[in-house]
Amino acid sequence: MAQQRAGQKRKVVEVPGPESDGSGEEIAEGLVDGGLSDDGESEEADSDEESLGEFDEEDADEVFDGDDDEELDSDEIPSSEDEEDVRQQFGKLMTTNGRASTPDTNLMGSDTAKDISMLSPDTAIESLPTNDKDHRNYSVSVDANGNERYVYGEIDPVYDSDDSDAPAAANTIGDIPLSYYDAYPHIGYDINGRRIARPAKGEALDSLLDSIDIPEGWTGLTDPATGQPLKLSREELEVLRKLTRSEAPGDGYDPYPDMVEWFTGKGMEEVMPLSAAPEPKRRFVPSAHEHKRVMKMVKAIKEGRIKPYQAPTKEDREREEAALEYASYDVWANEQAQPDHPMNIPAPKLPPPGYEVSYHPPPEYLPDKDERKAWEEQDEEDRDRDFLPQDHGALRKVPGYAKFVKEKFERCLDLYLAPRVRRSKLNIDPESLLPKLPDPAELKPFPTTNTTIFRGHQGRVRTLSFHPGGQYVASGGDDGTVRVWDHSTGHQLWHIKISREEAVNAVAWRPTEDTCILAACCGETVYFLVPEIICSPSVQSLSEEILSAGFGYATNTTVTKTADGHDKPAISSWSRPSAALQERGCLLTLTLHSTPKTLTWHRRADYFSTVSPSTAATSTAIAIHTLSKHLTQHPFKRLKGLAQTACFHPSKPHFIVATRQRIRIYDLQLQQLDKELLPGARWISDIALHPSGTHLLVSTYDKRLLWHDLELGNTPYKTLRYHSRAIRSVAFHPTLPLFADASDDASLQIFHGKVVRDDLANATIVPLKVLRGHKVSSGLGVLGVVWHPSEAVAVSCGADGGCRVWT
């Protein structure tokens, strides 16, 4: 009631004037507080007062309606004290009201009417002008009693005219969220109760359109049974909605049905199980049927058919046990063999005893002192047999075996505790595992022994070359000399000292028999030697002719070069050596800008190539020279990797270059790379091409010898690693299926390497012989190996200063 009133009051206060806004609110609060504080004690008084107040109100001004009420309220307590007092006060109040009734004073109005009357006029007067300066809508006049009288002017009925604070189209829905109006097209009401339309937005329009498009009952789900879009009727949706809210699903649903009385209720009452009927006679008379049965038993006992129970005697028990203990039937009466399960491993039988277990073994089986001691010192688990053989001369001397029970116990443990594993024992001759290699005798001839040693070089012998005729061997060494030997006798036939300081790095005979030209690389120069002692005059003259033939051509080339206008420095210079050298047999020199380490001839003997790995520019590392034209070419503009060695293909116009790790085969005609091999070596030392040109041997400093089948692929077909040190050199025999390699471990290895022309068969490689004889000097062993052109003779040169002929 009090609240209701407060609500009314608030509205009322709001509407007329905001002047008293602050005070009004205070008042209202105070009122509410007061109203709440007095619950129902003064209700009766209230009603009285209201009724009283009603009179006054009618007299009083409308504007101060609320104030009056407040007064009434504030006076409730005193009024309850004494009705007479109340009346007096009322009388006074009326007067005060009439004078200056301001809410403030009223509020302050205390117990005594005096205070009020004293205070109120001043404050009221003072306060009013401060609040309502602008809107003095009244005029003060004097009424008939001589009191002030307010005369109010006409209120302008035009809406909004007097409301400066409120916005024009203020929404009047108050303090509730706007979302309440989501379902409606308007968002509230203005002060006039007209609907305020929702401002249209794009989204709203869209959603409107969408809502129009969506068919009735659309859910966005598909019916799993039909695959059609699942449609739900309004009722169904309603049910769902209710279910989600845990409400009763439908109107017809009764959550509290009436109980159905199945067992109780009317007509179901239990009938009392007592009856007054007299006991039948049969209850007191012994059963005839039972009697009959008992008599049957008595008869059976009498006849001995039924025996009374007797506790089994000891004998019976024993008999029973005996029957249990000893088999009384054949378990295997109808035996059927079962196939052995593969997982079943039968326990291995103990091996039968050997000679050494005998009580009187042959004397050689008895342990001697050392063996006995060793056995006794051994740990028990390490012993290979758990007893020592002993000799007892006669059976009576044999003692009991102390460990018998222990052994049997251990056997028991083995039987049930030891995991069993089936091990296949290879009971074969180990010989059968070895591969069948052809008998070395069948692969003969191959070099086996050292027959001759060439002595004469000081320091290492670096290089060797067999004359194509097969009789002479040229060698070059650190002492700067080139020597020619007869391989069969070991005599030195000819020698020349080319240089004092520099070593001879490579020697190579020109591969034709009609000439006798030896090319030797020493320092940056290639010397062409014609040893006159070993060649006939005709051969010598032909050789000289060939060597000097290029001089005429050389002038031609210089002419063309000048005509071209190039002013390049010559990459090489072909010249005649000094007269002293010419005297000794050196007829031509070729000087390069780098030190050539290897020299190989083309099969047509007109071209040869030099490789100088230590050159500054990789483009000049490999040079191909034409002897007849005295021409030098660098075929590669830029070579990848450091060139190591090179060789010509024996039949095709191919040129094979080995860098440190790669081997490349170039087609000289097409001027392009034909193939690249990947031996997988870290540093290639030498390569050797099979005379057929289809297989390539690569020796490496990382102790490996690699066999490449050029038709198979670019990885090695076989990798042989039988040397303990770096391999320096490798060579194929020109005619026989042999090859040899020379290593720093001072050994040569001879292999049989048969290459079949048939593409289907792989090459067979058979190790034949390890030749030892050279000595290791300062870490270097055998430096080179060459084959006789037709015989199975190999010549090797070593760091120990000797060359050895192996036959």
Place this chain on the structure above:
Amino acid sequence: MGRIKKKGTSGATKNYITRSQAVRKLQISLPDFRRLCIFKGIYPREPRSKKRVSTSSTPSTTFYYTKDIQYLLHEPLLNKFRDQKALAKKISKALGRNEVSDAARFEKNLTPKLRLDHIIKERYPTFVDALRDLDDALSMLFLFANLPSTENVPPKIIAKCQRLTMEFEHYLIRTNSLRKSFLSIKGIYYQATIQGQDILWLVPYRFVQRTGGDVDFRIMATFVEFYTTLLSFVNFRLYTSIGLVYPPRFDAKSEEQGAELAAIQLEVQSGNADADMQDVTATQTNEKAQTEADRLLSLPDAEPSEEPQTNGDAAAEPVDGETETQDTSTTLDQFASLDPKADTLLQPSLTADASTASKLFESFTIFLSRETPRHPLEFILKAFGCKRVGWDTSLGEPGAYCSEDDKRITHQIVDRPDIPLPSPPLTDGEADMEDGEGGAVVRKSNERVPGRTYIQPQWVWDSINAGQLQRADLYAPGATLPPHLSPWVKAKRGEYDPTVPLAEQETAAEVEAAEAEEDEVDEEDADDALAEASEGEEIDGVRGDEEARALEDELEDEDGGMDVELAGSEDEEEDKPTDAAAGAADDDGDFGGFSDNEADADVDAATRAARDHQAELEAEATGKGVAAGKAGDKKKAAREVSQAKRTRAEREELEDVERRKMMMPRRKRKMYEKMVYSNARKDEEAEVLRAKKRKIEKGGGKKSKA
């Protein structure tokens, strides 16, 4: 990407189960699990990779097959074990309430009786399977039969073991199926052949067995429980197969008196005796066929003897004709291969035959002296046909055929240092000789009785192993016995065989090493002789030379003889020692791959030969005889040459092997090396034995010389 597999749900893990898992799965205690495993013959497995198999982080040690354990789940014994457990609870509860009589009643009435019949049938589906697994069972039961009774081993079990083993022995005696036996330091090994299965077992000597603290008799008792069941079923089958009643009558009284084998009396199955006889013959013929099969199956090692087959047992057989024809069919012919290169097949020996076994001691009456082991001898003799075995009364009264004084005794087995011959007639020897009875009474117990062969027990064993009677004089009392050899060792190539003379199995290298040693000794001897000679007869110096020459000749002869042997044993050594040096020089051409030092050696040898020859010539020219030392030198040279040759051949072979090994893949090479290693170890062992033998022989020779 598939789902990530959970560990331990597939693969090898599912096949294996650890022991603790198994125990948990079966819901029994660990001892019960152990018993179950022993009964059912379930054993742990070794998975290929333990790590892959184990599901837990802690490394488990024992794995079982999951299926094995699964199969244990349905074992009826499992329920028995649970009953046992329940009973134990009941008893303990009753005892806790002080209701002793209740507890006793529970124990009496409720104790579950374990029957292992179904397990026997399950583990050994056929009788032959059971026979195959009888080795361990017999060894174990014979051990328990000889154990003293303790709290761990109740006398009941011992008695049962004794009875079962004796029953088994009776069967072997009856069918003569014992084949071999061997006296070892551990005990006596026996081998019988039943239905083609060789059964080998070990019986300890009759001494109180020492039982250490680390022997768990509960485990052994479990095994014994199973084995007794097995053996009793096997015995039943064996007895019924030859028409005997099982169990045979057991005379407890005579057993107490020490009757042993005689305590059991075999009964022929009652009902129709004729049918029984038929049965017996049928089984015997079966036996015949069986033994024939056995002979084919077994690969015996003893030398076949040329004993003529006689039909001695024809009288005993009811159906003469049949047996005769069978005899002719069963005698095996000896196959002699004509080509020595051909493979020689092992031929069955005559021991593996019931008929020969039954006849070996048939005609003898054998008496066992008091110091001999009665039980094994009685068993073996009876199993090999001896019907009349007597023994001293101190060895047990009942069952003995005769007393020591019996005239019928042909052999007496004694194990004493020596027994003196009957003392020459001291007082009334003649009279003694006249009336044997009286003489026997008066005769001293330590003296031999004339008309008997006295032998040591080993004679019996060696005879049965050889399949024929051995020379009795070798086994006379007090004599040094020949070594007793195991009949099961089969000599393999390269292994030492004590039955073959040393010379036949020595390698050439060993022979030469031995020779070198010998020569040194001989030379010393020769020097000594020379010194002696020169000392003795200084004037007649020629005689010393002559002696030396004779010695030289002798040596040369010996050398030649050795060389012939060598040629037989090794093909490579073909050259005579006289031209060995020359041959070595010639050989150069044939052998391709020498290195130079080898050649040098050859050259050296050749030059030395030449030098020797030169010296000889010189000596001749000067008129002096070649010194005896020269001969030794020559011989030494020849030996050196041959040695060099052999080492060269060996080296070449080694080189060849190395060459071939180079071409092998690594895995294969490793395997090869392993095999070579193990072979080398065996060879080494054999070599040690041979060296010892040689030493012994030489020592013996010296002793004999001295």
